[in-house]
Amino acid sequence: MSxxxxxxxxPEDLRKLQPNELPQVAKELxxxxxxxxxxKEGHLGASLGVVELTIALHYSFNTPKDLLVWxxxxxxxxxxxxxxxxxxxxxxxxxDGISGFPKRSESSYDTFGVGHSSTSISAALGxxxxxxxxxxxxxxxxxxxxxxxxxxxxxxxxLNHAGVTDANLLVILNDNAIGIDPSVGALKNYLTRAKVGQxxxxxxxxxxxxxxxxxxxxxHDINALLNAFExxxxxxxxxxxxxxxxxxxxxRQAEENQVKYHAPGKFDKLTGDLLPKxxxxxxxxxxxxFGLTLxxxxxxxxxxxxxxxxxxxxxxxxxxxxxxxxxxxxxGIAEQHAVTLSAGMATQGFTVFCNIYSTFLxxxxxxxxxxxxLQKLPxxxxxxxxxxxxxxxxxxxxxxxxxYLRAIPNLIIFAPRNEIELRQILYTASLGxxxxxxIRYPRGRGNILNxxxxxxxxxxxxxxxxxxxxxxxxLSIGAIxxxxxxxxxxxxxxxxxxxxHYDLRFVKxxxxxxxxxxxxxxxxxxxxxxxxxxxxxxxxxxxxxxxxSYKATIKILGVPDSFIHHGKIEELYDRCELSSSKIKDCLLxxx
Ligand SMILES: Cc1ncc(C[n+]2csc(CCOP(=O)(O)OP(=O)(O)O)c2C)c(N)n1
Ligand SMILES: CC(=O)[C@@H](O)[C@H](O)COP(=O)(O)O
Ligand SMILES: [Mg+2]
Numbered sequence: 001m002s003x004x005x006x007x008x009x010x011p012e013d014l015r016k017l018q019p020n021e022l023p024q025v026a027k028e029l030x031x032x033x034x035x036x037x038x039x040k041e042g043h044l045g046a047s048l049g050v051v052e053l054t055i056a057l058h059y060s061f062n063t064p065k066d067l068l069v070w071x072x073x074x075x076x077x078x079x080x081x082x083x084x085x086x087x088x089x090x091x092x093x094x095x096d097g098i099s100g101f102p103k104r105s106e107s108s109y110d111t112f113g114v115g116h117s118s119t120s121i122s123a124a125l126g127x128x129x130x131x132x133x134x135x136x137x138x139x140x141x142x143x144x145x146x147x148x149x150x151x152x153x154x155x156x157x158x159l160n161h162a163g164v165t166d167a168n169l170l171v172i173l174n175d176n177a178i179g180i181d182p183s184v185g186a187l188k189n190y191l192t193r194a195k196v197g198q199x200x201x202x203x204x205x206x207x208x209x210x211x212x213x214x215x216x217x218x219x220h221d222i223n224a225l226l227n228a229f230e231x232x233x234x235x236x237x238x239x240x241x242x243x244x245x246x247x248x249x250x251x252r253q254a255e256e257n258q259v260k261y262h263a264p265g266k267f268d269k270l271t272g273d274l275l276p277k278x279x280x281x282x283x284x285x286x287x288x289x290f291g292l293t294l295x296x297x298x299x300x301x302x303x304x305x306x307x308x309x310x311x312x313x314x315x316x317x318x319x320x321x322x323x324x325x326x327x328x329x330x331x332g333i334a335e336q337h338a339v340t341l342s343a344g345m346a347t348q349g350f351t352v353f354c355n356i357y358s359t360f361l362x363x364x365x366x367x368x369x370x371x372x373x374l375q376k377l378p379x380x381x382x383x384x385x386x387x388x389x390x391x392x393x394x395x396x397x398x399x400x401x402x403x404y405l406r407a408i409p410n411l412i413i414f415a416p417r418n419e420i421e422l423r424q425i426l427y428t429a430s431l432g433x434x435x436x437x438x439i440r441y442p443r444g445r446g447n448i449l450n451x452x453x454x455x456x457x458x459x460x461x462x463x464x465x466x467x468x469x470x471x472x473x474x475l476s477i478g479a480i481x482x483x484x485x486x487x488x489x490x491x492x493x494x495x496x497x498x499x500x501h502y503d504l505r506f507v508k509x510x511x512x513x514x515x516x517x518x519x520x521x522x523x524x525x526x527x528x529x530x531x532x533x534x535x536x537x538x539x540x541x542x543x544x545x546x547x548x549s550y551k552a553t554i555k556i557l558g559v560p561d562s563f564i565h566h567g568k569i570e571e572l573y574d575r576c577e578l579s580s581s582k583i584k585d586c587l588l589x590x591x
Contacts, residue, residue: 002028010084011058011109022059022222026051030250032086033077038269041391042093042100045248045261046075046146049176049219053144053243054078056225060233061140067111067127071120071145071155073101074263075174076110083109093391095567101395115395116360117149117333121158121171128167140233142170148179148310151187152333162238163210170232170239171211174219176247180262181312185332195244206240215242220249259313283449286441286479287384289419290426291316294353295323297430304430305345305352307331309338315355315384335360339367339379346377351430354379358386358398358440365404372436373410379436380429386415386440387478387530388559388573393566398440399559402477402507403535405438412437412460413507415478419451421505427455442479442530444569463511469500472590473522474583477504477537480530483573486580487587495591507537510544519550524590526555530578533558557586 004021005028008014017025030051037044055078057068063083070076080098081089084107091097102110112123120143128141149155150173162169175191177183190205195216206213212235217224225243232239247262248254253272254261266275284292298304298320306328312318320328331338335356342354361368361383372379386398405413412435416422425439466481467488476484481503488499502518504511518525525545527538538556545554559576573579577586 002032004028005032005086008082009086011063011082014055014059014082017059019059019223019226022052022055025055026222029055029078029081032081032089034251035269036090036092037077038267040090040092040094041263041265042077043074043263044251045254045258046072047077048251048254049245049247049249050075050144050174051078051249052220052222053172053174053225053245054082056222056229057142057144058082060226060229061142064108064111066140066142067124068109069112069120069124069127069141069143070102070114071143071149072117073114075144075146076102079109080107083107093393093566095565095571097566099393099566100391101393113395115392116363118145118152118154120145120149121155121162121169124171125158125162125165125167125169128169129165132167137168139168140170141168142172144172144174146179147173147175147177147188147191148183148333151183151185153336159206159209159211166237168236170241172241172243173215174243174245175216176245178247178258179310179333180314181259181310181318181330183332184310184330191242194242206242211238211240213240213242215240216244217242219243219245283445283447284419284451285316285445286419286422286443287314287316289422289446289451290355290382290384290441291319293423293426294320297426298324298327301351301430303350305329305342305350307338307342307352307354309333309335309356309360311355311357311384314357315382317355335363336367339364340371342379343367343371343375343377346372346379347375351432352379353382353426353429355382355384357396358383358401359389359396362400362404368405368411369408373408376410376435378433380426380433381436381438382426383438383440385443387442387480388564388569388576389443390569390572391566394563397559397564399531399564401438401440402529402531402537403539406507406535406540410435411508413440414438414505415440415507417476417479417481417503417505419446419448420453421458423451423453424456424458428458428460431457433460440478446479447482461506461509461511463502463504463506463514465500465502465514467499467501469498469522471498471522472524472526472587473500473502473518474526474528474587475502475504475518475541476528477507478530480528480578483578483580483583484528487583490580490584491587495588498591499587504537507540510540512544515541515544516548519545519548519552522552524553524555526557526586526590528557528578528583530573531558532561534561555586555590557583
């Protein structure tokens with residue numbers, strides 16, 4: 001039974017309580033998060049770990065006047081619940097519901113939109129400098145950042161700048177020694193030593209950057225947090241509070257299996273046990289086809305390297321990290337570094353598979369151009385989570401990759417239609433290419449149970465005819481082909497015969513011979529991609545038609561030129577008119 005939580009709608013209600021009542025609020029808030037996430041799913045461990053910190057922050061600071069920025073924002077469920085969204089929290093990450101991340105349009109307490117990591121220090125510093133310029137020297141600006149996120153380049157850039165300002169900035173390091181997977185790197189080792197007091201004060205790297213350092217303190221001790229905030233509020237300039245927490249705090253399984261309970265799916269709210277999934281009869285996830293195939297290829301090719309920026313589990317590179325620890329690297333949340341590191345290794349004759357979620361490669365665009373493509377270094381980019389990713393929403397959809405990569409010279413771009421094609425292109429790339437390649441594949445599972453076929457080399461730049469027709473040709477790229485196949489199969493026979501379906505496979509180089517054949521034989525062309533229509537695959541086909549003066553009617557299906565929010569992938573496909581039923585409607589309207 002909730003004693004306090006029901007009485008709290010906004011932080012001002014929280015502030016009416018006595019400090020000694022806050023631990024009970026923490027207990028109720030934890031139970032509430034667990035209860036909802038057990039059935040609605042989402043990021044669990046990070047939010048459970050900062051329950052006390054969240055309460056203490058809103059209790060001690062005058063939010064939303066004082067500005068609080070959460071890094072990544074996957075730990076901000078408690079913040080959402082305490083800032084007016086308790087009654088809609090059950091809609092978290094659901095279509096038309098609230099976002100799983102802080103979002104400015106959702107609440108004045110969400111001071112900055114997040115989802116990608118390591119932006120909080122720069123954003124809060126920007127706000128703090130702006131307050132100084134506005135003559136508001138009382139306002140507090142707080143960035144809460146995790147131990148994995150603070151090791152990223154952007155966070156260092158923010159710290160480096162902040163240290164030479166008089167900005168009223170408080171950086172709170174929420175140190176739980178883990179990202180999604182265990183944190184890595186020299187900074188992690190430093191923080192581990194700092195926690196047990198092994199580092200003498202003069203070696204404090206945060207103080208060396210001109211921050212007023214406080215800590216480390218127990219982040220589950222509300223009194224300790226409140227005391228620290230009172231001290232730091234009255235200090236001028238940049239301040240740093242090092243807080244130690246346990247990810248998953250308060251749910252035994254989430255504490256014991258922090259990787260799994262980062263975002264565990266459905267579970268029993270009382271026991272914490274994961275609800276059983278009937279995985280046995282399902283096709284594999286694309287990420288596992290990547291991860292397991294890479295191990296096979298690494299056995300054959302001693303010069304094969306695997307790299308992930310902080311996503312060994314999500315990308316399944318963990319398989320190679322286990323099998324070949326010397327040749328597989330988790331470099332932390334460092335996408336730019338991951339790309340240039342790959343380029344450096346490629347200069348020395350290594351075949352580097354650099355696996356980055358499509359959305360996070362956006363961080364390393366210049367590195368792809370300047371360090372890889374310009375130098376024709378044959379790095380193999382494996383872009384997982386391409387296309388619409390579902391409940392993570394606008395910050396995480398991998399829908400821009402085809403458009404932003406297509407503009408880069410020297411880069412091959414491939415999207416497998418299914419698991420077997422992914423396996424074959426990985427094999428092809430492992431044999432050595434003369435140019436870099438981006439292989440983009442979606443979140444989730446394909447359709448093929450027996451994907452472990454013999455290796456076969458693919459011909460670069462070759463598309464395939466999947467079905468011949470005579471009136472309308474559908475040109476698809478990647479796994480969205482399955483929606484097209486389903487749409488065609490749901491047509492009446494007389495309509496079905498009119499439709500041809502071609503999988504171009506390569507956005508670059510395009511299969512020009514196949515395209516000439518298509519344009520000569522069909523008067524209507526539909527292109528379809530699970531990426532933005534602005535500058536993507538469809539645009540490439542339009543440019544081709546234009547260049548060769550083909551007069552066919554061309555219709556481009558894809559993600560419209562707007563940010564797509566969260567929801568199940570199927571729901572979002574439908575909204576973007578990419579579901580098989582919407583494709584069928586489109587075909588019927590054109591026939
Ligand atoms: C630029 C970027 N790369 C990767 C991710 C994926 N990601 C989300 S949370 C996370 C780990 C964050 O760890 P930490 O900062 O320690 O926070 P915690 O989960 O421990 O609270 C990662 C790698 C991301 N959101 N943004
Ligand atoms: C918050 C964040 O960026 C990650 O936790 C992301 O949600 C992982 O996505 P997947 O679940 O697709 O691995
Ligand atoms: Mg962490």
